Amino acid sequence: MSSRDYILGRIRWSLGRGAMEREDDLSLVERLSQPKANLIPKRGSGTPKQQISLFVKMAKEVNATVSRLKSLDGVPRAVAKYLKDNDLGTAIRIAPHPDLENLDWSKLQTSFGPSAGDDLNGLVMAFAGVAETGSLALTSGAQSPTTLNFLPDNHIVVLKADDLVGDYEAVYARLRRESNSADFMPRALNWVAGPSRTADIEQTLLLGAHGPRKLHILLVEDDGPEG
């Protein structure tokens, strides 16, 4: 008997039944095909302005830093300033995202693509942000290599205010909506709240474990051309 049959058989035996009845089965299938949200905390449910305020507050609590920009065009300047202020040189590896590729990177040494481990700084575009906890949703894909989220020491993430929502459930809903198939999940959906940390040495909190040492968020609030 295969382990699969053994395990499923044992489960059914323990539950005192055979395989599921047709009706039961259908209601469960529906539960999966039409997922419903459970209780969502009220915390993230304010106006967009309140959500931005909450997001910034929560992100800072988990030791991310946040700069607020008026438009995407301001990103290269903001990145250059961040690197200068923190003594991080002028090189940065960037996700090949159309919103980032076409900006004016003339002041910095840039390259695009995944990280192989030699990059001090990395820049990506967030899929979404969640006000409830100050978290970022980063989804893997051609435009957003996962390695850029974990290998560079310094992680800079652009988040458009339009992509900021109140809760996690809104992000799942958007993923389902925007995909054409049942396979709407990216290979990796990384929820990120702050830079990496550990308390494994005498329960002392230390930032910068194996993932990024710093997380800087560029929150773009008015997604349009300058001026």
Place this chain on the structure above:
Amino acid sequence: MSENEKNVGLFVTCLVDLFRPTVAFAAVKLMEEAGCSICVPERQTCCGQPAYNTGDNDDAKAMAQMVIEEFEQFDYVVAPSGSCAAMIRVHYPELFADCPDWLTRAQNLSTKTYELLTFLSDVLHVDKVEAALDRTATYHDSCSGLRELGIKKQPRKLLNSVEGLELVEAEQAERCCGFGGTFCLKFSDISSRITDDKCDDLLKTGAQTVLGGDLGCLMNIAGRMTRRGETVEVRHIAEVLADMCDEVPPISQGKG
């Protein structure tokens, strides 16, 4: 017993009966003053909790049956102990889950069984007592009473009405004292450590008196305190509320 008086069966509990009868007398006094007529069945010894927690369900059931038979006649059953009251109220129905007849009787008994302070406060609506004690005191929340019966506000409300008594909260008032019934015998080293932590926490309040609602916990704490040479007084809250502190020295202390 007059018409208005509540007919209460006192479940003495083995520890109170054997070691500190004053607690039961205090309980009787408090309830009589609040309009109850107290009856004490002779045919009672143990609620069955030691057997139940040891996994000896047969003996636990036998003891529970005796309690049910003896006490189901009353309007109320009151015990000066959170753990014994919880045994009857919460666990008797569990014990008899598979015996329909006994289950009904257990459930009926369960609904009218109360720990003393809960009975005074929530059923008799007593919110103050005529008692005086010029002391600072801190209250230890026994685990069963706290977590199985929700006893938290009641003792504090009643103590606040004791003249001259100043109540100070211990930081870890809700942490276990380490007694755990047979645990303190089976794992005495660990139990001592936990008891020490409790003693340290209680002493940190600077209170002169430690109070609680469960004699097992109190004997455990008092026994450790005197062994450590501490002079803090340990008493059952009923003694204080009934103004009977003069009748018996603090637990584990002499007449001094």
Place this chain on the structure above:
Amino acid sequence: MKLNAHNFKENAKKALKDDDLQASLQKLGTGFPLKRLAAMDRLPEFEDLRDQARDIKDHTLRHLDFYLEQFESRVVETGGKVHWARDIKDGRKIVYEICEAVGAKTVTKGKSMIGEEMAINEYLEEKGLIPIETDLGEYIIQLRNEPPSHIIAPAIHLRKSHVEEAFRKTHTELPKDRNLDAPEDLLVEARTMLRKKFIAADVGITGANFMVAETGSTVIVTNEGNGDLTQTLPRVHIVLCSIEKVVPTLEDCTTLLRVLARSATGQEQSVYTTFSTGPRGETDPDGPDEFHVVILDNGRSRMLGHDTHDMLRCIRCSACINHCPVYQSVGGHAYGSIYPGPMGSVLTPALHGLEKSCDLPNASTMCGKCEEVCPVRIPIPKMLRSWRKKQWEDGPVPTLQRLAMNWWAWWALRPKLYHKVAGWKMRIMGFMGRKSGHIKALPIKNGWTENRDFPAPEGKTFQQRWSEKGGRRT
């Protein structure tokens, strides 16, 4: 780890005398519990979320076969492979064969309790592979060749000096005179040393806190980023999980995640919560080529529908462990099992058999704090009691204990005789302790008077005095 639960009493004795351990446990007692309280205070919906979390798990367990099959289909549809392992032997073989098939030499590991349960490192080493723990705590204990003492903070029993010692002993290529005084120094060193390993690894093994049936995703909850590096860089990602970790939908998973981090460390969200679905697609610039999920049973299917069924709700947050006065006194190694504390005292007998671990369900005061803090409201004391019942009925119970209980029951069921004899005994004891109010030693050896005075009885029993008073009887 070899089960050492039968030595609990000895282990506990040692633990109580271990000053370093006691210092660490002190910190634990005031650390996580306070943080959890703070997180709860901030979220008014916390109690309702706990109820929903419990209900989601209950529902899933009732239909576990269905959800596991759905999960499997989705994993396969998204390009992954599912392997079913009935026991540890099965699981180890599966993992090794996956590694062998790709000619793996080094294997990085994110923290996985299922991996510990399988003692997978030991097995892979036997087979000539090099498994490298990457979670800092797990890395440290791997260097020290000891088991974890806590399910989310494996090295919580250690002091900084232990870590320094382990690093100096192992990282011999680094300058001997380097400064490792500060915890930061140790962290930087670990980061540097392990970064090379992450990149060189052929296979990455992680655990999974949850498996999502709707999407075929596995979820890890970490703070260090090691789990993500482990699963993203190598060619092959193996997920080790167990049957009860499946949940229906992303939304259900999120409800559980909301109570998980808060109950564990008081965090609103762990730094990295990652949902992995399948291997890299055609357009993915990075990620593993292969995605394998190994689903372990190892006795869990037997727990379903029986006394310890509710234990399967556990989401491995460690709240019960952090709040347990017994764990806080003796630490995790005393339990001799990779699952310590309250949850371990229920789970270990279920996985290993009661005979080998019967001390664990007894090593509890039944204070109920564990149940109070469990995010999915598992009635742990009830299940400890059910193990005690099984032990009482099937053995092993020390003869003395059985005799003592029988003796007590005999008297308690004969109230007339009991009251007569008790009357004399209490008067004798009352007399013995009349001056000081207590008795320092009792004729029979017992655990009480070793460390405590025994409060003297007042003298006559209450029943005697009530009779003398003419108090109302039935």
